[in-house]
Amino acid sequence: MSMPRAVRHINETRTLEALRRNGPMSRADIARELGVTRSTASALVASLVDIGLLTDAPDGTTEPDTEKRTGRPGTRICVNAEHAFFLGIEVGVGRGSVAVVDLSGKVRATREYRFSLERTTPQKVAELVAKDVRKTLAELGTSPQLRGGIATVPGLVDFAGHVVRAPYLGWRDVPFLDLMRAALPEVELVGLENDANAVAVADMQMTPGARKNVVYLLLDTGIGGCAVADGKVLRGNNGYAGELGHIIIGDKGYSSSERSTVDGSLESYVGRRALFARHDHYGGRSERISDFLTALDAGEKAAVATLDDWTKQLGRGLASIVSVLNPEQIVLCGPLAPLFARGEASARASLGAHLLAGSHVPQLSLTHLGREAPAIGAALLLQHNLFAYDEELLFGG
Amino acid sequence: MSMPRAVRHINETRTLEALRRNGPMSRADIARELGVTRSTASALVASLVDIGLLTDAPDGTTEPDTEKRTGRPGTRICVNAEHAFFLGIEVGVGRGSVAVVDLSGKVRATREYRFSLERTTPQKVAELVAKDVRKTLAELGTSPQLRGGIATVPGLVDFAGHVVRAPYLGWRDVPFLDLMRAALPEVELVGLENDANAVAVADMQMTPGARKNVVYLLLDTGIGGCAVADGKVLRGNNGYAGELGHIIIGDKGYSSSERSTVDGSLESYVGRRALFARHDHYGGRSERISDFLTALDAGEKAAVATLDDWTKQLGRGLASIVSVLNPEQIVLCGPLAPLFARGEASARASLGAHLLAGSHVPQLSLTHLGREAPAIGAALLLQHNLFAYDEELLFGG
DNA sequence: TATGTTTGTTTGCCAAACGAACAAATTAGA
DNA sequence: TCTAATTTGTTCGTTTGGCAAACAAACATA
Incomplete structure (x- = not known):
């Protein structure tokens, strides 16, 4: 990516991050948070609204009621939650869960399922999971905005999406991501993740x-x-x-x-x-x-x-x-x-x-998270990754 | 820092890093390495030469003799080793070492010293070390370019420069950085570090x-x-x-x-x-x-x-x-x-x-490093930090 | 000697952030 | 009620810094 474009991309990402963390903010708030001028913040917001990632916050939104005394009130904007949905799939020992989160990080649907480990193969599991995913998506009726999904297993996973070892599933060198892709072609599955890592992501995002x-x-x-x-x-x-x-x-x-x-x-x-x-x-x-x-x-x-x-x-x-x-x-x-x-x-x-x-x-x-934590975490991981740039505090402040 | 200035700073740092890693390079080499145009690389080099951080590589420098066939040969530039020296001080158990490295990362001097742990206090150790540092610097005759120093101890250190605990020194909650500063006011001591961390830095820098x-x-x-x-x-x-x-x-x-x-x-x-x-x-x-x-x-x-x-x-x-x-x-x-x-x-x-x-x-x-590894590592740590920006591959490529 | 290749510089261009100015919207106070 | 103060959001000209293309210089090869 050419240099100036890259800088812009970083700042757009930082805008999105700030809004996800803090909820609705005015352009001036964003400018302060990112350490840029208000004019720059305005331009960034405009770009992101154009793409559809941001919208004006609905009037009814709980204004934070900070004792802000004087001055013109800002028009608050927020991430456009409906713009993209993300799927998380947990495959656990004899059970698992499915979750969908939206762009704002809110959990829109969860579902738990069970299966018998003894009488099944990885491929069968993938097909079974796919069925539950479809049910979940049908209930939401929102497959068009679905941007992709990540699956988790309780074991070691390599970067290529192979389950290297999942002792309690009895799996070893199973190309599970490929199996899931075959069983669920309508969703773009982008990765396989360890379940504990996903729980960590869920907890970090959900815990203030x-x-x-x-x-x-x-x-x-x-x-x-x-x-x-x-x-x-x-x-x-x-x-x-x-x-x-x-x-x-x-x-x-x-x-x-x-x-x-x-x-x-x-x-x-x-x-x-x-x-x-x-x-x-x-x-x-x-x-x-x-x-x-x-x-x-x-x-x-x-x-x-x-x-x-x-x-x-x-x-x-x-x-x-x-x-x-x-x-x-x-x-x-x-x-x-x-x-x-x-x-x-x-x-x-x-x-x-x-x-x-x-x-x-x-x-x-x-933790105060429920059993769907791995699935939620997987979905959040994707939500983060889509617009991430390996955050570093480079500019501003 | 304002945004465009920050971008420039990053690229200057990357230029310096590249030259430290690879030795003398032409501007074209740098451009390729950083993923910028030759004109940009030229500008970066010009800035850094102005500040004094870079110079033309001496003619005699071993040209890498890559079988580069045709074309105009580049004028190779390198980091100006003499521009800045960095001090590293190791305080070990009954012994320690002192090292000075230059901006290119080359070790310019080392010295080992001994002391009796039983009959001394942290303050006495600091004074004793200061004496050895002065001897080392005198031999080099280069105190003016000395940019600062870092000391290491075998134990836990906090961000404020206190030795929280160094069992085998028998130290606990010792403000050793302050003691060293008092004993060696002519050098700007910027930090205290764990000895193993310093060894790691030394090994990483010295090992290709x-x-x-x-x-x-x-x-x-x-x-x-x-x-x-x-x-x-x-x-x-x-x-x-x-x-x-x-x-x-x-x-x-x-x-x-x-x-x-x-x-x-x-x-x-x-x-x-x-x-x-x-x-x-x-x-x-x-x-x-x-x-x-x-x-x-x-x-x-x-x-x-x-x-x-x-x-x-x-x-x-x-x-x-x-x-x-x-x-x-x-x-x-x-x-x-x-x-x-x-x-x-x-x-x-x-x-x-x-x-x-x-x-x-x-x-x-x-490791193939000698006993002065902690002192060398401490000095290298400082050499790195002075121009570091938390490296990330952000631009180019 | 002519040609091709690579280097380094120059020049004009462009993207993006900055800075100052200004209108709009609101509160505080007279 | 009217004015002053304050904060927001936009506009517009400026500055920074990287990009792209053109070009001269330096070297190898034929």
Whole structure:
């Protein structure tokens, strides 16, 4: 792209970003935010309105009621939410979800589906998912504006859209993006993403107060992770970074050795199967998280002892994560996250005990996102990428 | 900064970067490299020559002898090495080094010094270092061009230039940058940096073939670390990221519990004291690395057993690092790095055993940098920062 | 010697941001 | 109610800086 055009593109993107972050703003607001003159801001807005990305904010929009005293009031503009829709598809273990978000980042539709892992192939899954996507789109009646979609799987994904390894799906070197494209030709699927990465994107967008260094831990059958450093998802050399479930914290783990987990990894201590195995070890019995929680809430000794071990080991893993990444916050998500809520003190104590005295302990919190978080995150990822330019604070200020 | 001026600044920086990377180039080369027209490249070069940052390359310069057949030969220009010098100061455990690099990145002087940790205070260290810096500068006779300096310590440093914690110096909350400034007022000291981070910078600059995702492990009394992700040093929320020696890989460690190390951390298994403790455990005895290496090379049973344990534990730690960061390469540095050379197969086997089958294993290598690496890196860090703009490929191509 | 190729400079052009001026819209105060 | 102050949004001329084409210079080859 020629130089001046590139500068313009950057500023258009920054305008869009600012409006997405802050909601409706006047041209003068935008000028201040971007550090450009009002005339430049006007020109930028005009271009974007022409393309259809922005519109005048409806009069009824809640004006922020800032105690702005004097002067001519600005005409507020906002992103044209209807201009483009984005699709997110989560393929999970035996279930998944579908989500559609609009250009403003609002979730317009979600849907959950289930399938039997044992009796199906990746291709069948793709076809099944496609059916649910079509239903969702039909309900919205808006396929024309749909700009594309991204799918997620719980495992390693390469840049070409192949599932390198998804242990709990039993997939290995599956060209899932191609399969999805074949099953859903009417949508332009642009990528495949790790589920934890998508959850991170969803949480960052939905949670006010932008933090730049956050770690997400997705606690399920496998332990997924995503590290956000300096506002960007850490990808590593091949895109395999953030496999936080595989860090080594001990010798053996609680779950019996399997091909899907390494002995001694965080996952082998605090993954779903490890939890059940440990419960069994103490003489308890559970086959679902809800079983375990019921036993725990009833005060069952075995469950209490299991939780104690679980939190202690989680704390060890968190300590390693803190030492490597020094995040501001660690967000726990997934079906096992409720366990943390019930053993929080113990987990925090274990974390503290495995850090050098006086270390900076990040904020630990549970996500408030639902089960569709990966699908929503995937859609938001696309919404971001379409107009992104690798944001950097280059001009203005 | 106003917008058009910012664009110019970016391109000037890119010109400088290109010349630093590739050595002398013609204006046409620069134009191709930056993706701008020759006329623009000429203008950029003219500006930079005016400021004094660039000069015509001396005729004698080794022309790259590429088999360039026809056409008018270009007049090669290069960075004006003499235009600015940068100072790097390493404060290590009982020793340290000083280095001066010029604008071209060439090391112009180094010096090593020693001090007794037990009988001194941070202030005394600062004064002692200042003396060595003055000697070094006097030998060069070039204080006028000196643009500033950066110091390193083996420990956590905050953005304000305080040593938050340097266990093996016995320092805690020491405003070392201020002390250094007081002791060396004639040099503008602009920052304090972790030693491993500085080594990473040195290695990246000195090693051809730019890798974007590298992990440095500094094996000494403490185990320092630095993660480079996407070409940038990972800093985390408070600048404490990369404390790779503190990741938890087991229960207890080999070295007796001390306040400077957490039980079960990588450092407690493979740090200098852990090595000696383990050697002792097997009935050997060593007080210096060289003692241990001698015993090992003589085939002493205790030393062999110790090395075996050391490499196995190192492999566990490396596995965690790989899972979190997925680096292209892991570079081992520091006094204990020779141990890896002698137990490489075992370390690799352990690493592989603690990764999921089929994982991507990074290249493992030893650094070829000497003991002054931290000081050189600190100086290079400054050399980079002076003209940096957070490089991004924005224009051209 | 003629031709082709590459370099570096010159000149005019254009995109985009800047800056100042001005009308419009609103509040505060007399 | 009328005026002053303030903020917004637009207009228009200016400036910055990269682009494109033309051209002379320097070298290789035939």
